[in-house]
């Protein structure tokens with residue numbers, strides 16, 4: 185790039201930014217007024233209502249007080265929402281555009297285990313708002329995981345909602361072996377971990393499942409059990425044994441996770457068991473792989489190459505949970521389809537106080553790249569045994585939502601906890617409340633004082649990479665389209681309606697975080713499930729006819745039938761992407777369409793109904 189070109193580009197970008205600021209000013213002003221006019225926030229938003237009536241009777245979060253940040257004013261009610269699905273002409277600016285429902289944008293990932301593996305419990309979890317069912321390959325069998333995948337398929341076939349499946353690999357974990365009985369350990373006592381097989385605790389000798397353990401450990405290291413519930417100082421070692429002294433006391437049980445603070449094990453990135461599990465996932469048709477203990481980009485590229493050789497479109501997420509993975513964060517995030525902040529192991533390998541910093545880095549890294557990111561582990565740990573969360577847990581959810589995570593995850597809370605549905609309801613409500621408050625506070629900052637810099641999640645796309653004709657490339661054009669569609673939708677206070685075959689444009693729209701929902705219609709069930717993870721996107725399945733207008737009308741009618749839109753409301757319609765569906769009929773367009781009489785009353789032609 186020549187110096188001149190660079191200057192030109194900068195000045196274009198500067199002008200563009202200035203214009204955009206002016207436009208977003210209007211956008212925010214409208215949004216604040218719209219939000220002030222809206223006092224109800226619907227929860228369990230991603231379990232789509234089947235009819236407008238159904239939508240009306242859904243649980244709502246109503247604020248009797250003046251602003252959504254006023255938690256004391258909030259009340260849960262299961263009563264009918266007087267606004268949902270009904271005429272909603274009260275929004276400001278002469279626009280009758282705003283949908284009355286404030287739909288939750290942050291998605292919920294739930295680990296399925298003994299507490300939630302039955303048809304009844306899994307369906308309840310999905311109805312309560314689960315968008316992704318996580319299968320942890322450290323537990324259960326292929327048969328039990330296949331049964332869960334079949335249940336998710338059955339749920340999706342009911343048309344009640346869209347749930348994706350995520351297979352989480354066990355990864356190269358170092359574990360202690362089976363014990364004859366648990367060993368109580370007091371501070372100062374000694375113990376020996378050995379690579380000799382069959383040591384079950386006699387003479388305080390315990391086997392470890394990995395020979396390289398000896399080389400990975402040095403005298404003076406801190407050795408942790410299950411992320412720190414017991415800790416040891418390494419005091420000596422031989423060719424086969426590691427001697428340790430108890431620092432934090434506890435009871436050592438069978439097959440516990442061992443790791444050395446600040447060091448990653450030198451195990452292969454993907455173990456033989458992982459490859460068998462990945463093959464199982466391909467055969468069973470899961471939607472996402474979450475790869476444990478990813479160390480660098482190469483392992484991602486290897487799995488992606490293997491997947492494409494199998495003709496599989498499974499998306500690959502990297503779990504960032506090791507000292508190695510944070511060192512290689514940028515190259516890993518460049519290679520993956522998304523990431524998980526796996527705080528359990530991350531907090532064992534790194535000092536605990538570093539975890540919030542890395543959580544933020546990982547979220548921002550994914551947000552910059554337009555890739556989905558999940559925040560996981562301990563989000564509502566106390567709800568494994570208690571029916572209500574701690575205040576700190578509520579704050580933790582709010583922080584992840586404010587930082588811009590696409591999804592938040594539950595582990596033991598839904599796998600074996602006593603209150604899985606309550607845990608989902610808490611995540612859902614806290615996310616919803618936080619999102620509503622964020623939108624308002626952002627606006628207040630922008631139009632109020634200069635006290636705090638506005639939260640700026642999005643930057644306008646640059647006019648990067650030009651095509652052979654000299655203009656922006658298709659990819660850059662799509663990004664600009666997504667950006668300007670978002671600005672337009674925000675200005676009119678309307679949700680977005682997009683048609684997509686591969687999910688690219690809905691993902692781009694999600695990246696720009698529009699104020700309202702992105703209703704993404706696709707004719708591919710797997711693309712629909714992939715989109716279930718993306719922030720603010722409600723993915724719906726629909727056959728695309730050759731007639732663009734007929735398809736658009738069918739989509740609007742489907743949204744009306746589900747209670748998402750009502751007569752007189754407007755939607756921002758986006759037809760774009762690298763391969764627009766109706767290129768012959770229209771190229772790239774952004775339009776604002778109003779819901780008319782012809783969209784009312786007809787039954788939805790959604791494929792999943």
Ligand SMILES: Nc1ncnc2c1ncn2[C@@H]1O[C@H](COP(=O)(O)OP(=O)(O)OP(=O)(O)O)[C@@H](O)[C@H]1O
Nearest residue numbers: 295296297298320322323324325441595596599600
């Ligand atoms: N498919 C399953 N079958 C049985 N139990 C499960 C299953 N999935 C999860 N669990 C239980 O839920 C707990 C929490 O789930 P999570 O996915 O967070 O496990 P984990 O903490 O990664 O596992 P580990 O205990 O191996 O470190 C597990 O420790 C296990 O007891």
Ligand SMILES: CC(=O)C(=O)O
Nearest residue numbers: 526527528529560561
């Ligand atoms: C989710 C997970 O694996 C972790 O937090 O370590």
